Amino acid sequence: MNAPLAPAELAGRRLVLALSGGVACYKAAELLRLLVKAGAEVTVMMSEAAQQFIGVATMQALSGRPVHVTAWDEATPNHMPHIALGREAEALLIAPASADLMARLAQGRADELLSLTALARPRERCALLLAPAMNREMWSHPATQRNVAQLRADGAEILGPDHGAQACGETGEGRMLEPPALLDAVIAHFRPKSLAGCELLITAGPTFEPIDPVRGLTNRSSGKMGFALARAAAEAGARVTLVAGPVHLPTPAGVLRVDVQTADDMLQAVLPRAQALGPQGVFIATAAVADWRPATLAPHKLKKNGKKVPPQLELSENEDILARVAALPAPPFCVGFAAESEHLEAHAREKLVRKKLPLVVGNLGPATFGHDDNSLLLVDAQGAAPLPADGSRADKRVLACALVAEIARRRAAWLQP
Structure with a gap:
């Protein structure tokens, strides 16, 4: 197609x-x-x-x-x-x-x-x-x-x-x-300046969890959707900080970029900035953060050396960055992303409820990783709606502008006393 x-x-x-x-x-x-x-x-x-x-x-x-x-x-x-x-x-x-x-x-x-x-x-x-x-x-x-x-x-x-x-x-x-x-x-x-004066923090791309000095655990996220959102938010008047995993994408104009590698690096970069945002700010978690990391880092490259049995990797769970931000005493308006391979709405709603978020944006990961187009599902407490409205695929820049406008509208309602 x-x-x-x-x-x-x-x-x-x-x-x-x-x-x-x-x-x-x-x-x-x-x-x-x-x-x-x-x-x-x-x-x-x-x-x-x-x-x-x-x-x-x-x-x-x-x-x-x-x-x-x-x-x-x-x-x-x-x-x-x-x-x-x-x-x-x-x-x-x-x-x-x-x-x-x-x-x-x-x-x-x-x-x-x-x-x-x-x-x-x-x-x-x-x-x-x-x-x-x-x-x-x-x-x-x-x-x-x-x-x-x-x-x-x-x-x-x-x-x-x-x-x-x-x-x-x-x-x-x-x-x-x-x-x-x-x-x-x-x-x-x-562009309409629907986020004029707003501080916005966004994560994008994969994380890389090293196994040894050469290899690591990662995923296929390209970061394109997150970078498109960072650009659209800046164009909408927001002051944007982009915390990016290991991707090869140019930094959008007017955006402050912080490069990280691991999930823990991303957590350390995000938490103090999210705390500083307060309820007036916005946090968008588009990064595909690794759920697990090797419990120990091998000091040298793991060799086969003629062995038929692969090394056994013990894994430790990474902290949930989005859940940590959403649980802050005065959290920003939090938007989660759910990249799934099946049962998109069900998994996105489970994330919405478990992390107590106002909005989760779902998409099918295998159909979007590395592509310039995508289709999204907006899931909140009231229901679910596709973006674009007809459920078709659209250029990620078009989707980013539409999603930023939607986030600006929801944030304004969320801030109402």
Whole structure:
């Protein structure tokens, strides 16, 4: 069965992508392609300097729309593209945003198309997103930092910059974020902030319980669902800490990551943080934590040495992290995950009752481990409901956003006196 297509997360969104001068203009073509692929309707405008780095024809071909390059565009109604474009867009994304352009924006100057449009846009419904790109010395200069602070105070969102190799041959901060990171930032901008101000702690991935210095007990959890939830929660405005077992996944933007190996490592990382959350916080236990660990760790690799009888492993039970958190004197809103191979609702309900949880999210482990899609079953004291509602499979990012919205709704009701 083919997995569902990745969601068009910007479907119907109207954006203006503006390019000021800089070598990073070459990244704008890929950014434009990603925005359009995500469903956005993108109109491009380019400064005179930007046209020295990338051609108008390229951006027009990728957007499928005319590219605006002058404030005197006769094709625009009333010859006022800076008015018309700002009225039509939900966000003005300037990428790259040069030091010179940001200085003009901070001062409220309006002497060319990009700054005119930024100044004339209806601020309450057209956001200003800036992706700085410049030499490290230019970025760190006090004048630039004053301008950035002023732009933030005026309501602009500053996306980046990144740290890395620069066109001048130097290395440092000032490099424009890569197109996928900018796409994620734009998607996050449009997400409802249903968890604004909330502290959220989440576990993800497997644990690894060593038998000897080489081998260990683990499971097939990829961590993808937990990482998708961490990203969705951050996009919903939460301050997210992700405690991750041994997985090879990039950390979602805006998320604090703590890497662990064993179940005990995870317990030690989670408990003090969960205690600090209190009833206002949220704890989501998506990690597939090993129930058992070897009672002793062999100091060296266990060898066959021609023996036909395998070594006998004595196992000790790991502590139940979710149960410990739920039993705190002032626990956060706790969400458990039940990865089962059969009788999903029955096992999920047993976990709900035994650990005294407000919500358990069930899924069939063999059908989801390592996959990019999944289907969930939400189990609470009132009953059970599938997610998606029709019981089909959906992309884990889609499921994560829907589940975060559901958790936010339930948390709000849980906090009511």
